[in-house]
Amino acid sequence: MSEYSGIRGTRVKYLASDPTLNSSTEGQVWYNSTSGTLKSLVQIKAWSAGGNLSTARYGGAPSTSGTQIATFYAGGANVPGAPTAGLTEEYNGYSWSSGGTLPPASPSATRDGMGGAGTLTAGLAFSGAPPLAGLTDTDEYDGSTWTAANPFNTARYSVTGTGTQTAGLMMGGFSYPPSTNYNNTEEYDGTSWTAGGTLATATRGMGASGLQTAGLAYGGQTPTTVATSQEYDGTSWTIGNSLNTARETITGFGIQTNSIAAFGGPGQKTDTEQYDGTTWITITSATNGRRSAGGSGSAVAGLGFGGYASASQLTATEEYVSSIDVYSPSTLPAWASGGNMGTARGALGGAGTKDSALVFGGNPALTTTEEYDGASWTAGGGLNTGRSYMAGCGIQTAALGFGGYTTAPNGAGQALTEEYDGSTWTAGGSSNTSRNDAGAAGIQTAAVIFGGYNNTLPPTNVTNATEEYNGSAWTTVPATLGTARYSLAGAGTQTAALAALGYKYGSPLRTTSTEEYNGSVWTAGGNANTERSALKGGGIQTSMLVFGGTIPPTSASNATEAYNGTSWSTETNLSTARRRLGAASNTSNNTTGLAAGGQAPSDTAATEEFTAGSPITPTGAVASTLTTS
DSSP states (O other): OOOHHHHHOOOOEEESSOOOOSGGGTTOEEEETTTTEEEEOOOEEEEEEOOOOSSOOBSOEEOTTOBTTBEEEEOBEETTTEEOTTOEEEEOSSOEEEOOOOOOBTTBSOBBSOEEEEOSSSEEEEOOBSSTTOBOOEEEEOSSOEEEEOOOSSOBBSOEEEEOSSSEEEEOOEETTTTEEOOOEEEEOSSOEEEOOOOSSOOBSOEEEEETTEEEEEOOBSSSBOOOEEEEOSSOEEEEOOOSSOOBSOEEEEETTEEEEEOOBTTTOOEEEEEOSSOEEEEEEOSSOOBSOEEEEOSSEEEEEOOEETTEEOOOEEEEEEESEEEEOOBOOEEEEOOOOSSOBSSOEEEEETTEEEEEOOTTTOOOEEEEOSSOEEEOOOOSSOOBSOEEEEETTEEEEEOOBSSTTTOOBBOOEEEEOSSOEEEOOOOSSOBBSOEEEEETTEEEEEOOBOSSOTTTTBOOOEEEEOSSOEEEOSOOOSSOOBSOEEEEETTEEEEEEEEOSSSSSEEEEEEEEOSSOEEEOOOOSSOOBSOEEEEETTEEEEEOOEETTTEEOOOEEEEOSSOEEEEOOOSSOOBSOEEEEOSSOSSEEEEEOOBSSSBBOOEEEEEOOBOOEEEEEOOEEEOOO
């Protein structure tokens, strides 16, 4: 016999306050007697803007098993067919930066209609065109370098890929002449490709999700545009329920039982569909209609990027979220104008953080010191000996300034050290090697200085010497930089320092190399992307920020790069290119920075403040008020 609740439903709860909002509350309806509103907790499925690709393109290889905060996009082409020269870009949740270069496929560096699989640090890229007969090229990515792997068996392009680097899946595709669609499936085991099950219909330009043993392919051209969905069990394909909207060159991500299909043609579609393992439902619309876009992530947190619309290539990235939480959108890294210094100067020293900074000295052998509070500069106590090209470290109320020139720009290097207590400079112990334009790291009572040179005759006076300071005296340590250099950037602590880039007075004159110090020895770190000297930065050994400098032959740079302990990524540029600037940075990571003064090309008083980007983040669940009539 039927129960009352089954016939009429259960009563709406009558509550004085909203219940705890979590997954168990989703879908419930209640009446809040305090606010007098009928409320419910519903899942939000929506797209929002992310950081743009650096280079507009379509048809590249995405890391389909990547995440919303760690994915790559490799190769692809510009409309009308301009090569991208193997460009790889990596996404960190808010911005794209340069990755390793995809090897060129003969006869062109352009590869369009590619397939991809895997993650940011274990990825695959395969296929592509030209030639219109298609390619068999396969390449593996380790997060920094592409390596050519064994080719697959049937040349084609406009293929679809999914899975992982050691269990990849490729299906469908096209070649010309003659016009041929393929029903081939090939499986990659981390070494070789072998034939897999046959698609029900030869198709190109499909979307795909899932794994090698639990895959999903949908839509595409046969040559007509279709809505067909097919499921793969690692051996064979079976027909599933169709998409609501037939489409080709689709973007897809997720797993076989929870997948997202977005974008596609004909035209440039914005509608998004979700598959639950049985049925496709239309759930929301993206902002940018497009086709041949890259995609990665999950049906909970995914990405769509690049592609083209109306014969124009796109850079736009959109982030997809399905959650009961409200999300704060991702933000891009940015430099913003700060207060101007009282004295325009270049070749100055710096210390402190973005909101509590210190600058001192500078051309022409200045003694003046200025302090920054995050908004404006005020005069501090003067140096006892005016100098330019000084090194500095520490914080605003406990800083060190050492080395430098007493007469700018070509005086002899100095061994002088001065200590600042927030108001006054006093003499500290002299270093053992007179030097200027050196790198430094640490705090007032535990500092390290490295590199630099002594007078006007490099390379004979460029040094790789390292000294440590204990708060009163300097000690020369056996450890030496692998590359003698000056005009470099330093960061970190006395026992975990970083020496980055600089002028080495060889061929080439400047270097991209990074070296890491553990308190005993220097070892090689990852190379930066932009060769330069006369730059500044800060942070710690595993999270450094550098900016500005001189690039070949003698131009000022606005480049900014961040180091994560292994590799460098490109960040947003300074508003004004400058070199020989003063700097302050977060003492615990690379999320903030301060660029003060410098030469742009003449001495400037301008200040810029850096704030790192942030990925899309949940801010908590919020109940929706229901409208009643």
